[in-house]
Amino acid sequence: MNKELREQIYKNLNIKETDELLDIWQTNDRVEWSDLAFEVLEEILKQRKVKLPKQKEPITEYKEEDENLEEWETKLLDKEDQPEFYDVLEVLSLKDNINKVTKAAVIIIIVTRLLNTYVIQSLIIGEIPTFDVNIFLPFFITILATGLYVAIAYFSLQALAYILRILMEMEFNSRNAK
């Protein structure tokens, strides 16, 4: 059985390019490839007279990394020397919440402002409003005002998120200065 399996692995690996095999060898992913596969791989590479490069640390399990976290954020969380006065995770979670509130604010401001106009309410009940300056002028001013409110909410909240990020980076760098 073991011999058959070995032959099967040999056949599968032998059709691959040397570069691809070297990549598998170096990556040393023991989750994707069995120990037997690595034995066969070594044999094939030796047969092809390729000098075996140094392998990386074996990967024995896949770490589930939060896709929402950036590299530096993961670094901050992994650091043993954690800050005394605040929780890094709390800041990251707030940053995430600020982004959610920003999106909600944009949608809610647009919906609530426009729904309160006569033009939109008429359109909802299926009436097409007659073109009258007294109707359309307030409507266009409402659209402009809505754009302004959206911009104020969006830029203020995003600025807050970036300020928090910069402050956290500054604090992190100051920890290295200690």
Add this chain to the structure above:
Amino acid sequence: MNEEEREYVLTENQDRLLSFAGWAKNLAWVALVIHIILAILVIPEDMIFQQRINSLNLNSSSLDYWDQMSLFPLHSLITIGTNILNNLLSGAIYYVVLKGISLGLYMLVETDINYREKESAEENHE
């Protein structure tokens, strides 16, 4: 950090900043809860407002609040819905802003302490 360490490490200004940070953190929750309550109270508040209007109007009909709403369902729905949404949004914005101010102040104090520790370590080394 206990009270003794706190007195030793923190300057008066840092202590004041931490106090502001604490207040902002608590106020964030208060603002959120108040706005959620305000959002819940939109309908009762509107009912009271309508009753006052009716009491001022001599020709008012005997229609109750819900009957009046059914006369202009779309307008009533939009008014109430937008009021609720605006209250919830205001609560969420106050919450994240105050929480951000609080955490920002904590980070500033932490950074300041880190640099001060570095300076004092360098002085001791010399």
